[in-house]
Amino acid sequence: MPFLETPTAPASAAGTVPGPGATTGPVPDPTAPAWPARLWGVLAVLCVVLFLDGMDVSMVGVALPSIGAELGMSESSLQWLVNGYVLGYGGLLLLGGRTADLLGRRRVFLIALAAFAVASFVGGLVDDGVLLVVTRFIKGLAAAFTAPTAMSILTTTFAEGPARNRALSIFTVFGASGYSSGLILGGLLTSAGWRWTFLTPVPIALAALVVGMRLIPRDTARAEGGHDIWGAVTLTGGTLLAVYTVVTAPERGWLSPITLASVAVVIALLTTFVLIENRIAHPLIRLGILRIGTVVRANLSVVALMGSYISFQFIMTIYLQNVLGWAPLTMALALLPAGIVVVLGSPLVGRLIDRYGTERLILASMVSLSLGYVWFLVSAGTTPDYPLAILPTMLLLGGGFGFGFSAIMAQGTDGIDDAEQGLAAGLLQTSGQVGSALVLAVVTAVLAGSTATDLSAFRPGLNLVTGVAVAGLLLNLVPLARRRTRQH
Numbered sequence: 001m002p003f004l005e006t007p008t009a010p011a012s013a014a015g016t017v018p019g020p021g022a023t024t025g026p027v028p029d030p031t032a033p034a035w036p037a038r039l040w041g042v043l044a045v046l047c048v049v050l051f052l053d054g055m056d057v058s059m060v061g062v063a064l065p066s067i068g069a070e071l072g073m074s075e076s077s078l079q080w081l082v083n084g085y086v087l088g089y090g091g092l093l094l095l096g097g098r099t100a101d102l103l104g105r106r107r108v109f110l111i112a113l114a115a116f117a118v119a120s121f122v123g124g125l126v127d128d129g130v131l132l133v134v135t136r137f138i139k140g141l142a143a144a145f146t147a148p149t150a151m152s153i154l155t156t157t158f159a160e161g162p163a164r165n166r167a168l169s170i171f172t173v174f175g176a177s178g179y180s181s182g183l184i185l186g187g188l189l190t191s192a193g194w195r196w197t198f199l200t201p202v203p204i205a206l207a208a209l210v211v212g213m214r215l216i217p218r219d220t221a222r223a224e225g226g227h228d229i230w231g232a233v234t235l236t237g238g239t240l241l242a243v244y245t246v247v248t249a250p251e252r253g254w255l256s257p258i259t260l261a262s263v264a265v266v267i268a269l270l271t272t273f274v275l276i277e278n279r280i281a282h283p284l285i286r287l288g289i290l291r292i293g294t295v296v297r298a299n300l301s302v303v304a305l306m307g308s309y310i311s312f313q314f315i316m317t318i319y320l321q322n323v324l325g326w327a328p329l330t331m332a333l334a335l336l337p338a339g340i341v342v343v344l345g346s347p348l349v350g351r352l353i354d355r356y357g358t359e360r361l362i363l364a365s366m367v368s369l370s371l372g373y374v375w376f377l378v379s380a381g382t383t384p385d386y387p388l389a390i391l392p393t394m395l396l397l398g399g400g401f402g403f404g405f406s407a408i409m410a411q412g413t414d415g416i417d418d419a420e421q422g423l424a425a426g427l428l429q430t431s432g433q434v435g436s437a438l439v440l441a442v443v444t445a446v447l448a449g450s451t452a453t454d455l456s457a458f459r460p461g462l463n464l465v466t467g468v469a470v471a472g473l474l475l476n477l478v479p480l481a482r483r484r485t486r487q488h
Contacts, residue, residue: 054178062186088140097148097426180339187329238269298412303435304472341398365404372396
């Protein structure tokens with residue numbers, strides 16, 4: 001993308017200046033070869049919170065049938081236990097990341113983590129389906145602030161380069177292991193009672209809160225802003241309504257009057273937001289960040305990565321349980337190899353980024369993803385064999401996600417000033433969540449009209465998932481090929 005600006009290096013190395021008023025002394029130098037215990041403690045808190053986010057989503061997904069049976073919730077009501085979380089999470093991520101820049105990362109992170117723990121506890125006690133959906137929405141709101149804030153704390157604590165790449169690779173391990181562990185724990189805990197899937201995260205979140213209060217340093221400075229109330233209103237309203245429209249369109253219909261009206265209002269709100277940000281002295285979000293080529297490619301790449309990956313797992317979950325009749329735990333074990341590859345491979349990604357750069361690693365990720373989906377399409381037939389079709393696919397997808405996620409996060413935040421790290425992290429998280437919801441909604445709509453009772457019913461959705469991954473491959477291949485051509 002030659003018309004986009006090249007990112008400039010930050011004015012100072014991130015994380016080398018201790019914050020005033022920190023509760024346990026200055027921050028150790030994260031550029032040192034061996035990290036001290038305090039720095040490991042900060043990283044552990046951030047990783048545990050990401051682990052909780054991943055674990056919570058997958059555990060509740062496994063428990064949905066049991067929740068519906070006990071609380072008398074219909075399938076359309078049950079979907080809001082997932083969509084309510086997505087609505088709060090995806091709708092507020094961008095605002096959550098920028099709020100951390102403006103109000104202080106430590107403060108926002110700890111308050112949101114406390115809200116997550118309280119909502120989890122209440123969710124495990126309620127006996128009403130509507131209240132349960134409300135607690136899920138609140139947890140999504142809390143995660144919308146903890147996720148980008150954790151990322152911005154990491155990127156401002158660890159200096160850009162080998163230290164940050166290493167921290168991001170460890171961060172990725174916990175995210176993937178949280179989702180994979182949630183699949184297994186969801187199956188085990190649901191057999192003891194679905195409420196345990198809500199209550200289990202509570203003590204973990206409280207422990208992370210206590211340790212975080214002691215170890216996470218106070219912010220040295222905050223970004224300018226805070227005078228843009230109408231920008232906040234239009235951004236929040238636009239993103240919330242956009243996510244709501246995406247998750248409800250498959251049921252209502254993409255051309256229904258309500259869906260079309262929602263799309264029109266979303267366009268109006270976000271257009272108003274852009275106009276406000278271009279005219280106000282202290283904008284909530286500096287739109288110039290969207291002219292940085294690496295940032296734009298990173299955000300589009302995370303849509304291709306997460307959109308295809310989550311949609312494929314959705315298809316396999318429905319197929320294996322509803323068509324083949326597999327138990328939830330059996331299904332979870334079948335999909336587990338992808339998570340294992342991520343856990344084992346992610347610690348190596350930091351060194352690979354240092355050696356080969358983010359562009360090559362993201363390209364390798366997209367190649368692995370595309371090969372995984374193509375292999376499944378070619379080898380699955382009408383009844384896929386696990387060792388021949390499913391297992392190789394999950395291994396290739398695990399490699400793609402493991403190599404790609406950390407590299408995309410590094411590319412999307414490298415060269416961004418500390419004052420905008422929360423914004424950059426929020427952009428990436430928003431792209432991943434909203435993009436995933438959009439791809440999944442389209443896949444769901446494509447599958448809705450099929451009446452077949454074997455894998456052929458899911459072929460249109462699988463073709464779409466493969467197309468999304470190939471688009472991500474071309475997105476990263478073309479700029480690299482152009483650069484090589486110019487060099488020769």
